Amino acid sequence: MLRILPKNSNYFVNSQFLFLRHSSSAPAAATNEKNKEIANYADKKRIKKGSKKIPNDFRFKYQDFLPSPTARYRNSLLEKLMRKDMLERRSQVHIPEFYVGSILKVTISDPHSQGKTNSFVGICTQREYTGLCTRITLRNVIDHQGIDVAYDIYDPLIQKIEVLKLEKRLDDRMLYLRDALPEYSTVDVNMEPELLAEGAPVPVNETIVKMKPLPWMQKWERKELKGIENLDQYLNLWRKQQREKQATPWEKYDLMKEYRRTIPEEQQNKIFSEIFDRINKINEEHKIKAKAARRTITKPQNIR
Amino acid sequence: MVGKPLKSLGYAEVTKLMSELKVPVLPRHRNLSSPLGPEGRINKLRQTVTALVKYERIELFHNRADEARGYVERLVSDARRYGDQNKEMMEMASYWLLEKQLVHKLFKVICPRFHDTFDGPFTTAYNAPRKYPSETERKQYFKRVVLELKGHPFPPLLPQASYQGKYLIHNVLLDAAMKDYYQEKKLNAMQNKKEEVTESVDEEKELDNQIKE
Amino acid sequence: MFLSKTIKTVLGTSIINDVRYTQVCFHRFKFIPKLRVPEWHFRVERRAKDRDDNLTERNKRFINEMSKKDHEKASLLKVPTVEPKEWKKGMIRCGIVAKKLGYYPLWTKDGTRICTTVLQIIENHVIKYAPPGEFNPTMRKRLGNYNKKGCLYIGSGEADPNRLTANYMGLFKESGVMPTQRITRFIIHPDAALPIGTSINALHYRVGDYVDVLGKTVDQGWQGVIKRWGFKGGPATHGTTKNHRRGGSLASGIKSRIWKGKKMPGNMGNRWRTLRGLKIWRINRKENCIWVSGRAIAGAPGSLVYIYDTVLPLRQPKEPLHFPTFLGDESKLPEDIYEETIHKFGDLTITFEPEK
Numbered sequence: 001m002l003r004i005l006p007k008n009s010n011y012f013v014n015s016q017f018l019f020l021r022h023s024s025s026a027p028a029a030a031t032n033e034k035n036k037e038i039a040n041y042a043d044k045k046r047i048k049k050g051s052k053k054i055p056n057d058f059r060f061k062y063q064d065f066l067p068s069p070t071a072r073y074r075n076s077l078l079e080k081l082m083r084k085d086m087l088e089r090r091s092q093v094h095i096p097e098f099y100v101g102s103i104l105k106v107t108i109s110d111p112h113s114q115g116k117t118n119s120f121v122g123i124c125t126q127r128e129y130t131g132l133c134t135r136i137t138l139r140n141v142i143d144h145q146g147i148d149v150a151y152d153i154y155d156p157l158i159q160k161i162e163v164l165k166l167e168k169r170l171d172d173r174m175l176y177l178r179d180a181l182p183e184y185s186t187v188d189v190n191m192e193p194e195l196l197a198e199g200a201p202v203p204v205n206e207t208i209v210k211m212k213p214l215p216w217m218q219k220w221e222r223k224e225l226k227g228i229e230n231l232d233q234y235l236n237l238w239r240k241q242q243r244e245k246q247a248t249p250w251e252k253y254d255l256m257k258e259y260r261r262t263i264p265e266e267q268q269n270k271i272f273s274e275i276f277d278r279i280n281k282i283n284e285e286h287k288i289k290a291k292a293a294r295r296t297i298t299k300p301q302n303i304r
Numbered sequence: 305m306v307g308k309p310l311k312s313l314g315y316a317e318v319t320k321l322m323s324e325l326k327v328p329v330l331p332r333h334r335n336l337s338s339p340l341g342p343e344g345r346i347n348k349l350r351q352t353v354t355a356l357v358k359y360e361r362i363e364l365f366h367n368r369a370d371e372a373r374g375y376v377e378r379l380v381s382d383a384r385r386y387g388d389q390n391k392e393m394m395e396m397a398s399y400w401l402l403e404k405q406l407v408h409k410l411f412k413v414i415c416p417r418f419h420d421t422f423d424g425p426f427t428t429a430y431n432a433p434r435k436y437p438s439e440t441e442r443k444q445y446f447k448r449v450v451l452e453l454k455g456h457p458f459p460p461l462l463p464q465a466s467y468q469g470k471y472l473i474h475n476v477l478l479d480a481a482m483k484d485y486y487q488e489k490k491l492n493a494m495q496n497k498k499e500e501v502t503e504s505v506d507e508e509k510e511l512d513n514q515i516k517e
Numbered sequence: 518m519f520l521s522k523t524i525k526t527v528l529g530t531s532i533i534n535d536v537r538y539t540q541v542c543f544h545r546f547k548f549i550p551k552l553r554v555p556e557w558h559f560r561v562e563r564r565a566k567d568r569d570d571n572l573t574e575r576n577k578r579f580i581n582e583m584s585k586k587d588h589e590k591a592s593l594l595k596v597p598t599v600e601p602k603e604w605k606k607g608m609i610r611c612g613i614v615a616k617k618l619g620y621y622p623l624w625t626k627d628g629t630r631i632c633t634t635v636l637q638i639i640e641n642h643v644i645k646y647a648p649p650g651e652f653n654p655t656m657r658k659r660l661g662n663y664n665k666k667g668c669l670y671i672g673s674g675e676a677d678p679n680r681l682t683a684n685y686m687g688l689f690k691e692s693g694v695m696p697t698q699r700i701t702r703f704i705i706h707p708d709a710a711l712p713i714g715t716s717i718n719a720l721h722y723r724v725g726d727y728v729d730v731l732g733k734t735v736d737q738g739w740q741g742v743i744k745r746w747g748f749k750g751g752p753a754t755h756g757t758t759k760n761h762r763r764g765g766s767l768a769s770g771i772k773s774r775i776w777k778g779k780k781m782p783g784n785m786g787n788r789w790r791t792l793r794g795l796k797i798w799r800i801n802r803k804e805n806c807i808w809v810s811g812r813a814i815a816g817a818p819g820s821l822v823y824i825y826d827t828v829l830p831l832r833q834p835k836e837p838l839h840f841p842t843f844l845g846d847e848s849k850l851p852e853d854i855y856e857e858t859i860h861k862f863g864d865l866t867i868t869f870e871p872e873k
Contacts, residue, residue, distance in 0.1 A: 059318040069316045071331035073818055077804060078618040078635055088862035109628070109868045116869040129314040132622050156860045156867045157628040172319075250346045253399045255378035256333060256371075263316040264324035266423075469571030478576040485583075 054272045061097040062279065063127075064134040064153065065271055066263045082131040083271070087278050089132075089154050094286040095161055100124050101169030101205060103187050104138055106151050107160040117159060120149050121189050125174040139177055141186040146178065164193045167205045170226040179216040180209045180228070222246055323381040326424035327373050334371050349375055354402045356427070357410060360456035363432050366447035373427050373451065375400065380426045384415045417455040428452045430461055584679055596714040604840035606833065609666070610709040611841070612825040613638055613717055614673035614701050617732065619818045621808060623798055624860045628867050631859075632812045633798055636730070636822065638805040641717040642694045645670040646710045652702075667707045671717070673821075674698030701823065709841040719805040720843035722797055722824070724856045727832035729793045732815030732822040736787035746780040790815040794829045800854045802847060 059066065064086065067079045098104055102124050110118035122138030125148065129135055134153045139146065151158065177185045184207070196203075208229045211220070221231045221243050232240065251257065263271075338344025352372035355362050379400055386393040388411040397407045418426065432448035450461060469475050572580070604610075615636040623631045652668035676698040678686060689696045692713040711717075722728065742748045742764040751760035764782075768775045792814055799808035807824075816822060826838065839845075855861055 059321075063315065063318055066316045066318070068314050070312070070314075073619055075618045075818060077637060077806070078621070081635070081801070081804065081806065082621070085862040091863065092866055109866065111627075111869045116871050126313070127315065130316065133620070134315075152622070152630070154622075154862075155628070155630070156624050156862070156864070159866050159868070173313075248342065250343050253396060254346060255382075255396075255400075256329070256374045258317075258320070259322060259325065259329070259374070259378060260331075260333075261312065261317050262320065262322060263318075265321050266324040268321075470573055472571055474570070475573050475576055478572070478579060482576070482579045485579075 052273045052276050054269050054276065057097075058272050059268055060099070062272065062275070064095075064130055065275060066130060066268060067271075068130050069261055069263055071260075079131070079271075083275060086132060086154060087275060087282065089156070090279070091282050091285070092156075093158055093161065094283075094290070095153055096163045096166075097202075098124060098136075098161075098163050098166065099168045099202065100127055100172055100174055102163055102167055103165040103191065104136070105160075105162045105164055105191075106138065106149075106158060107162075108151070108155070109157045109159055121164065121187055121191060122147075122149065123174070123177065123185060123187055125177055139174075139185050140189070141182045142189070144182070146182060146185060148178070162193060164191050166194075166196055167203050169205050170208075174227065175218070176211070176216075176220050176225060176228055177209065179218075179220065180211050184209045219243075321385075322378070323385065323423065325374060325377050325381075327377050327427070328370075329374055330370075334367050336368065336371060350400055350402060353379065353400050354406060356451055356453060357401055357406050357414065358403065360453045361450065361458055363448060363450045366449045369429060369449040369451045373429060376427055376453070377424060379410070380414060380418075381424065383410050384418065384420075387411070414453065414455075426454055428454060581679070597712045599711060599715060599841060599844055601844050602708050602840050604837040608706040608708060608840065609704065610826065610838065611669045611671065611703040611705050611711065611717070612701075612823055613721060614641055614671065614699065615639065615807070615822055615824055617814055617816055617818055617820055617822050618806070620812050623808060624867075625858045626860050626867065627858075628860075631798060631810060633808040633810055634812055634814050636807050636809055636814075636824065638717075638719045638807065639673050639821075640675070640697070641671050641673050642692070642697065643669060643711045643713055643715045643717070644672045644689060644692045644694055644697075644700060645713060648710070649707055652704075663704070665707075666704050667710055669703045669705050669709075669711065671701050671703060672697030672699065673701065699821065703825075711841050715842070717842055718802070719800050719807050720802055720845075720847065720850070721839060722800065722807060723834075723839070724797050724800055724854050726797050726834050726838070727794050727827040727829065728797060728809060729791050729825045729827050729829075730795055730809065730814050730822050731789060731791045731825070732820060734786045734788050734790050734815040735817050737785040739783065740785040741782045742780065745782060745785045748780070788815075794827050794832045796856075798856045798859055801852065802850060802854070803852050 065083055067074055103121065104124055105119060105121045107117055107119040109116060120138055120140070122140035124136050125139045126137050127134070128137075132154045135150055136153060137148050137150045139148045141147070153161070207227070209227055210229050211231070211234055214234060219239070220228060221235055221239060235243075336345040336348050338348060340347065348368065349372050352362070352364065352368055353375050356372065356376055379397065382393060383397060388394060388397075394407070397410055398404070401407050401410060414426075428451075430450040430452075432450045434446070434448050452458075452461075615638045618635040618637050621633050621635045623633050625631060647668040647670070649663065649665050649667050652663055652666075654663070672689070672694055674697050676696050678696050681696055686696050688700065694714060737744070741762055743750050743762050748764055750762045751757050751765070753761060764780070767779060792811065795809045795811055795814075797807055797809055800806070814822060827833070853861075860867060
């Protein structure tokens with residue numbers, strides 16, 4: 001039996017319309033995609049006057065602007081000061097959108113090398129920290145030697161960050177490449193950038209990696225990684241038993257643990273709406289510069 | 305929903321969007337000790353969440369209630385956002401709600417109660433009376449809480465907000481004092497002709513507007 | 518049945534002057550009372566925050582406004598102008614109470630990264646000045662000769678006057694400053710005295726100068742000898758019985774007793790510790806923040822620290838300090854003041870020119 005709800009209650013829907021939403025007989029607008037959000041959810045929410053509509057990919061492109069979720073280190077003034085400095089730095093260097101698994105080329109000023117610059121091409125294996133401390137690790141195999149180089153993105157020595165191949169992989173962290181066969185970490189140093197159509201979704205590279213025999217640096221079998229091939233063939237009985245013993249299958253359902261690892265949508269929107277205008281302006285300026293640079297490169301030297 | 309949670313590397317995860325909880329969230333979870341350890345803790349919370357969704361008003365100890373509150377809020381806000389057609393949402397709901405009929409109740413009864421624009425909280429928690437000191441049992445010493453889902457069919461525990469003490473003598477006197485104060489201020493302003501006359505009247509209205517918001 | 522009981526008792530507590538029984542204190546850790554308390558033993562709700570007076574929202578705000586009206590003269594404070602004085606080496610000026618915000622990386626112009634901590638200078642107002650002779654503390658500190666030194670009382674942090682006792686608020690009556698959360702004493706040279714009501718901001722310090730920062734270390738609680746003193750403990754295997762994390766021998770046969778100060782388990786942290794000689798790299802005068810080198814300042818982020826001019830002999834300022842405090846025109850200075858060697862984020866990328 002349903003209680004007749006008072007009219008003035010500000011959060012209750014009128015009882016007449018109780019069964020219209022979320023009925024399973026609704027047209028199958030939903031797909032079987034993972035983490036599918038109801039389209040225009042943001043539109044349905046009351047949009048305050050003067051607030052901007054933040055595009056969905058902002059949180060991936062500008063993930064460094066989001067603070068660390070640990071409550072102990074949260075401070076609004078510190079974050080505000082950092083964001084201001086980050087925008088200043090971004091006006092000098094274009095920091096493009098990238099993911100773990102993309103192939104990047106980073107050029108830095110190096111006082112000890114010839115020509116005073118040094119560049120490195122590699123797969124981005126992990127990303128650490130936020131704000132001005134954001135750091136990425138690029139991995140490549142050069143002359144049969146695996147090399148990992150870590151760069152602070154906001155380091156003023158960095159001249160250029162180019163994305164040679166924008167793609168995602170099956171995992172968020174790819175440190176297992178250190179224990180994988182070297183062919184999976186090898187990237188051509190003279191690779192040409194592969195451009196994607198503007199507005200196209202970021203492709204997911206579903207290559208599955210083969211591992212070297214044990215010993216490994218970490219117990220990869222316990223981390224539920226999708227990018228590694230059948231791990232059981234490399235393990236002994238003890239490792240397999242321990243994996244089952246140490247497994248925590250309930251953790252993926254732990255909603256509050258997940259919440260404490262994230263910044264909720266409202267806070268994200270607040271932060272991004274602060275930087276929205278400035279960051280778009282900066283991006284446009286970089287686009288113009290890039291276009292101008294391309295024009296000068298393609299100009300032919302010998303004209304017949 | 306994504307898989308095994310990764311050890312924190314100092315940045316916020318952005319793969320999944322979630323609404324802000326309007327309920328106090330402590331920086332660390334409570335242990336809720338049990339023989340199975342962390343799994344046992346989750347099992348206990350599952351029971352509480354199921355009970356809350358089933359009965360819509362439950363009385364329990366403070367620690368468990370506070371922990372479970374966050375989970376219920378997350379469950380309801382996610383169910384609203386993703387709906388029952390989303391495979392992972394369904395998996396999550398069937399994990400937390402131990403009875404199958406309650407999964408249907410979540411999507412078809414509880415979620416539609418709330419407007420799209422309502423942020424939360426979807427639950428209320430009241431301090432319940434403790435039997436200490438009349439009962440000599442040790443357990444009765446701990447804080448007790450009544451957890452409720454909003455929109456429940458029961459009569460309210462506390463008197464309506466609109467009534468809350470408006471006609472109590474101290475409120476009546478304070479109202480009168482406030483009116484006298486502002487009238488005096490207005491008179492002074494008119495006499496001095498320095499301050500704007502409308503200021504004092506607006507202040508009263510401003511206070512009212514602030515409360516409505 | 519269940520419902521009527523709860524409603525009765527819950528409704529009962531909402532009536533004024535009803536006696537409610539409640540715990541006197543509630544520890545954060547598990548607290549299982551061992552005593553069986555007698556039936557007639559109940560405690561009355563006395564704390565203001567536990568009492569529910571059933572005031573309407575409008576009246577609550579009216580009361581807040583009225584209580585703040587008493588402190589209105591703080592905003593009308595006319596602070597007498599301070600005259601700048603000549604600073605000589607050895608003349609101690611007052612310090613500052615600041616809040617530790619957190620870690621912030623800065624880079625120098627040759628590309629080296631500097632780890633810095635941001636300290637936010639919360640509102641500091643002078644409440645009282647005790648000239649030399651008047652200030653005579655029982656606990657003597659390192660600058661022990663108080664006959665020739667004055668003491669400046671500085672209040673910092675906002676506090677709600679409704680929650681403070683009349684005794685505490687009486688301390689602020691003379692100065693007319695709004696009651697603050699904390700009062701700190703800084704022992705200074707008499708020439709460094711500031712008039713009551715003066716506020717001190719980040720420009721009290723200069724970029725390139727060195728400071729000492731005092732803070733209370735994070736409380737680790739009761740810790741064993743390995744974590745507390747860095748002992749190595751005993752072997753994990755090879756037949757060791759119950760000696761994996763112990764301290765080993767306590768003393769030898771010489772004195773046939775344990776020396777005082779023997780390192781043993783105990784409370785770790787929660788101690789006042791000073792970090793000396795920290796360089797100031799950057800000052801933001803709008804937000805009142807200073808960037809100070811290092812990241813080991815005692816305390817968790819958000820805790821209060823005290824900043825003093827450094828005591829180290831090799832880090833003394835070469836130019837005279839702002840004495841008694843910064844008295845110049847603030848608006849002439851840029852919003853962000855950087856040390857000479859610091860790379861500003863808006864500057865061009867650092868490049869090295871090839872040698873010719």
